[in-house]
Amino acid sequence: MTTLYTSDHEWLRIEGDVATIGITDYAQSQLGDVVFVELPKVGRSLKKAEAAAVVESVKAASDVYAPITGEVIEVNEALAAEPALVNSDAGGKAWFFKLKISDKGELGGLMDEAAYAAHTA
Amino acid sequence: MRAHENSPLKQTPLHALHLARGAKMVPFAGYDMPVQYTAGVLKEHLHTRKDAGLFDVSHMGQLVLKAKSGKVADAALALEKLVPQDIVGIAPGRQRYAQFSNNDGGLLDDLMVANFGDHLFLVVNAACKEEDEAHLRAHLSDACEIVSLADRALIALQGPKAESALAKLCADVSSMKFMDAGPRRVADIDCFVSRSGYTGEDGFEISVPADKAEVLVTALLDNPDVLPIGLGARDSLRLEAGLCLYGHDIDTTTTPVEGALEWSVQKVRRSGGARAGGFPGADKILAQFTDGAARRRVGLKPDGRAPVREGASLFADATSAEPIGKVTSGGFGPSLNAPVAMGYLPTALSAVGTTVFAEVRGQRLPLKVAATPFVPNTYKR
Known part of the structure; x- marks a missing residue:
């Protein structure tokens, strides 16, 4: 299992041909208290860089982009009932959605943990 | 509203205090203002409703309107040429919500007007304050002196514990009622205090000389009931309270009737009243009182x-x-x-x-x- 990161502060956990995607702890700290999360529909095909989900704080709405191309195979329904999970456990329980990876070649453009740490430093 | 993007951001007298308290600063109406502190918008909002929140609103404009005759009633009559409100009827030591109207019946700004006995004290929105001052000078200079109090900070203390927090520094405030306003000594500083605000909560707005602002705010924040609150929570609090934000909920294209602000236009300025009309856009605004909008x-x-x-x-x-x-x-x-x-x-x-x-x-x-x-x-x- 590998964890990769985007410059837009998303993480991807890669297991076989499935990527679980969420936003980083740094991202949640910048957003502030999350009050609403809108997730993509299961079965939707997402292109890399397409708006996939929305995370809203008291103040503002922010898009979460698909970091890679793929089909949505599962979404985290727990976020609808408890959006604050994004603040309390961004890297764990607050995953957003799972993608069936279309092109593993796209993973090459993402950051590993050390590169992401340098990116947010 | 004026675009301020090209000029450097101004700072309020409390700027250093905001930074020291971990505020996240954003540009707002030409000022570098705290949008939130370390607690975050949600907790700041809830703290204000439960205990007390302290807001820096020094970016707002503070003006004195004084009649050349020396009579406050003459200043009030003069101001009534620019607003659809009953200004003459504001008793000494009282404050009222008002709007500057334009010839189309729209609104140039909204403001607070207080009767300080021998003059009127006005508080206007930050983004409109230069235009408001120019508007007052253009129309009222013959009868009034207009003084911009740029050397004063303005803070708001809001919430159920605002009274007990402020009373520690000024025993007088406990007897004030909603919209009472006037000079008070707070922590041995000459302030103007009104029992009003922009959150729906009981609370106070305090005008303080700029060089004393940090001393006063530090004294208030020494009270564990009081937390500093940023503009983010100020917006969510006023929205829950149903209060208009100028430039958004009301602007030059909305009348007081369209804006559901009929309550703010007293009968004496409406058709049939003793001083009906006589403000910009009166024909349109008064027709809407009769015919609806x-x-x-x-x-x-x-x-x-x-x-x-x-x-x-x-x-x-x-x-x-x-x-x-x-x-x-x-x-x-x-x-x-x-x-x-x-x-x-x-x-x-x-x-x-x-x-x-x-x-x-x-x-x-x-x-x-x-x-x-x-x-509520x-x-x-």
Whole structure:
């Protein structure tokens, strides 16, 4: 299992041909208290860089982009009932959605943990 | 509203204190202002409703209007040429909400007017303060002196524990009622204090000399009941209280009637009143009092959990092509734990309980017209 990161502060956990995607702890700290999360529909095909989900704080709405191309195979329904999970456990329980990876070649453009740490430093 | 993007940001006298307290600063109306502190918008909002919050609103304009005759009634009569409110009727030591109207019946700004005995004290919005001062000078200079109090800070202390916190520094304030206003000694500093605010909570607004602002604010923040609150929570608090934000919920294209601010226009300035009309746009505004207006500002409660924000188009049903109105303020109400909004709708569709739809990210979300304030106010009447 590998964890990769985007410059837009998303993480991807890669297991076989499935990527679980969420936003980083740094991202949640910048957003502030999350009050609403809108997730993509299961079965939707997402292109890399397409708006996939929305995370809203008291103040503002922010898009979460698909970091890679793929089909949505599962979404985290727990976020609808408890959006604050994004603040309390961004890297764990607050995953957003799972993608069936279309092109593993796209993973090459993402950051590993050390590169992401340098990116947010 | 003036675009300030090209000039360097101004700082309030409390700028260093904001930075020392971990504020996240953002540009607002030409000033570098705290949008939130370390607690964050949600906790700051809830703390203000439960205990007390302290806001720096020094970016707002403070003006003195003094009649050359020396009589406050003459200053009041002069100001009535620019606002649809009863200014003459503001008793000494009292304050009233007002608006500057334009010739189309729209609003140039909204403001607070206090009678300080021998002059009027005005507080106007930051983004409009230069224009407001120029407007006053252009129309009232023959009868009045207009003095901008640029050397004063302005803070707001809001919430159920505001009175006990301020009373430690000025015993006098406990006897003040909502919209009482006047000079007071606070922590041995010459201040102007009014029992008013922009949160729906009981509380005070305190004008303090700029060089004493930090001393006063530090003394207030020494009280564990009081936390500093940023502009983020100021906005969510006023939205829950159903209060208009100038430039958003009211502007040069909205009249007091369209803006559901009829309560702010006293009978004496309406048709049949002793001083009816005589302000810019009076024909249109007074005709709307008689005939009604085509559209109206309403409170809106989304049925779901998704916030519906400013700019969202409103529709009569889930499929109609033509928008019927627009959301002018919207977000999440932390005290309601639900999204809230305000916007304009055709008057025929403005009754409480009416369902309309907002377009958000390509979807039509149902909302219901709701009475405001969304959260009951707790003013000390």
